[in-house]
Amino acid sequence: MTQAFILGGEGKEGLLLADLQSGTITPAKEPLARELAKAASLRTSGVTITKGVDIAIATSAETLATGSIHEGNN
DSSP states (O other): OEEEOOOOOOOOSSEEEEEEETTTEEESSOOHHHHHHHHHHHTTTOHHHHHHOEEEEEEEHHHHTTTTTSOOOO
């Protein structure tokens, strides 16, 4: 099972590391190496990269706070 994700938001500089095991999101440490550095370079030129992700939704904290996403039993 995946324990971490690398994230980058459109229009935002830098990458984030979301560690699912520890429940943290932190900036990815620079300088990036190997394949991650190549992916980051492609991203700056407008390429969208996904690998091992079956859903990703960009939203604002305000949207989440107003209860627009509902979970639970129906």
